[in-house]
Amino acid sequence: MKLYLVRHGMSLLNEKGVHQHNSTELSGEGLAQAKRLAARFKTIPIDIILSSHYRRAEQTAEIIADTIGKPIEISPIIHEVRRPSIIEGRGSDEPDVVAIKALIEENLDRPDWHHSDEESLFDVRLRASTFLRSLDDRREENLLVVTHGTFMRMLIAVMLNGPEVDPRLFLKYLSFFISTNTGLTICQKDLGDPWRMVTWNDQAHLGE
Numbered sequence: 001m002k003l004y005l006v007r008h009g010m011s012l013l014n015e016k017g018v019h020q021h022n023s024t025e026l027s028g029e030g031l032a033q034a035k036r037l038a039a040r041f042k043t044i045p046i047d048i049i050l051s052s053h054y055r056r057a058e059q060t061a062e063i064i065a066d067t068i069g070k071p072i073e074i075s076p077i078i079h080e081v082r083r084p085s086i087i088e089g090r091g092s093d094e095p096d097v098v099a100i101k102a103l104i105e106e107n108l109d110r111p112d113w114h115h116s117d118e119e120s121l122f123d124v125r126l127r128a129s130t131f132l133r134s135l136d137d138r139r140e141e142n143l144l145v146v147t148h149g150t151f152m153r154m155l156i157a158v159m160l161n162g163p164e165v166d167p168r169l170f171l172k173y174l175s176f177f178i179s180t181n182t183g184l185t186i187c188q189k190d191l192g193d194p195w196r197m198v199t200w201n202d203q204a205h206l207g208e
Helices: 012-016 028-043 055-068 095-106 121-137 149-161 167-176
Strands: 002-007 048-052 072-075 142-147 184-188 196-202
Touching: 002 149, 012 028, 028 055, 048 055, 055 072, 055 142, 121 149, 121 167, 142 149, 149 167, 149 184
Parallel strands: 002 142, 048 072, 048 142
Antiparallel strands: 002 184, 184 196
């Protein structure tokens, strides 16, 4: 099986550098990125497109599907990490936002601790592990997965370290593995073998 992992195109709030809502849509640049990525998939065999239900991912998947004529299946578990709703639509450098995120990091090792209504990294890790296990029941060989930067890196962390990957180790994945909008990552798993990464964050379709 091959997984073609794609981060959604640039969104309106990506451009502003603020924390996003699940309804945030693609910007003009994001729409253009998605179209360029879609053109690339004209020559890549894809059986099905799996998409996060967040609007920016759905739009990206829809553009690809319209171009290559493949069906979309919405997955409820491949969305981006859910931040505290109190910081949605707000900039990362706002003092109280900084304080909230610092408190969350301080309690990163406590699986049952939450600031408010956000997901912990333990929650995100469980979603990633559940998704990877679900692939064992699929018959398709080539899956395009339209998802989000942080969740994609958690998938890679679980592939490499297993379902109990340490949250603080995962922070190193966040800082080391740069994920750009519509960057293409390919992972492959042959029967009986572990997952392997073929390429990370390929941006050739963007001319970068």
